[in-house]
Amino acid sequence: MRRVVVTGMAGITSLGDTWPAIEAAMAAGRSGIRHMPEWDAIADLQTRLGGPVDAFQVPAHYPRKMLRSMGRVSLMAVCATERALANAGLLDDAHIRDGRMGIAYGSSGGSVEPVRVFGQMLETGQMSGVTSTSYIQMMAHTTAVNIGLFFGLKGRVIPTSSACTSGSQGIGYAYEAIRFGRQELMLAGGAEELSSPAAAVFDTLFATSQMNEQPGLTPRPFDAARDGLVVGEGAATLVLESYEHAVARGAPILAEIIGFDCNSDGKHITQPSADTMAAVMRQALADADLPPSAIDYISAHGTATDVGDIAESRAVAEVFGATTPISSLKGHFGHTLGACGAIEAWLGIEMMRSGRFAPTHNLETPDPRCATLDHIMGAPRTLAVETFMSNNFAFGGINTSLIFRHAHV
DSSP: OOOEEEEEEEEEBTTBSSHHHHHHHHHTTOOOOEEOGGGTTOTTOOOOEEEOOTTOOOOTTSOHHHHTTOOHHHHHHHHHHHHHHHHHTOTTOGGGGTTSEEEEEEOSSSOSHHHHHHHHHHHHSOOTTOOTTHHHHHSTTHHHHHHHHHHTOOSOEEEOOOGGGHHHHHHHHHHHHHHTTSOSEEEEEEEEOOOHHHHHHHHHTTOBOOOTTOGGGOOOTTBTTOOOBOEEOEEEEEEEEEHHHHHHTTOOOOEEEEEEEEEEOSSOSSSOOHHHHHHHHHHHHHHHTOOGGGOOEEEOOOOSOHHHHHHHHHHHHHHHTTOSEEEOTHHHHOBOGGGHHHHHHHHHHHHHHHTEEOOOTTOOSBOTTSOOOEEOOSSOEEOOOSEEEEEEEETTTEEEEEEEEOOOO
16 A cells, blocks of 8 residues: 655635645634625525635636536635645646546535525526526536546546545545555545525534624634624635655655545434544544554544534544644634535644644533543644644544654755
């Protein structure tokens, strides 16, 4: 089995699209959450908060013909991927178009606007607004397909549309494709566009924050005063290569993926299970051939919901005890759903390389119903991290765990 390394990465978030900008914002205690006035017209929607990428613009050099099949979620995915390929020195490399590069990428779903247009068609019997590319923009694998088309990829396509594990599954399945010799290179990640329907889904579950007049104080993962999650948006892409291929071309090696696993609760669509969360962490450790003591930091899923935070904290405590530093980035960005696993992997690697780890924003008093953990709170913590774990959990009882370590040539 082959070693798998990260040679490029990039992303788009509500706090910026470069690591220096995001790091500065997090260090200053800033949040990407704001009031969403456009949701005020939805009378029964309780939350009015979101984490939008306000500064995102479509690059001027994107061909109009390519743009026709892309909604906002695909545009962010393609943009993040272009930057990641440039970071890896592969943007204009013919190797990415000869079948050696594949893609594993996902989102919770496609873009919302074509869904509205098709709904209007069913309601009125009129096809106004329906175009030849409406379905392409709304289909669940729109991000993977559009990235593949934009960059001319001819390798395998692995769409991952698994709600909040879409991005982490994408990275994990890309890792396995290279590790077992199916591809030399893979693009991996996830994206999500912000929408009122996404907020409404969690609203119906009484899981959204309603601190509508205090957006900077929510969400509050693991905090005793938390009142629910906030939906966000963004995208992140990692470029993965076999170690041998990366070395042969003199590529920058940013990190190595050494463990991954995915399992399911088999119990309930929206009620997470601490037992299977703990199991997936143990399985990822076994894949990496590591004991729990080898993990120096844990990137938590940390959604700021009662059932999620309590189950996750108990699972982490069961596997690691109370001494491994842990934090969730969702206090800064909100829950970016299909993008969160990719964004958190990208920023986890950046934090490992810099040695400074962001705190869980807004966490002040850990909920006593949660297991006791070593939460990073208040300010960034300087840590010498050799290996870290990134965990994500999704609707349907889907659990993922990824393990990254410093690159060793």
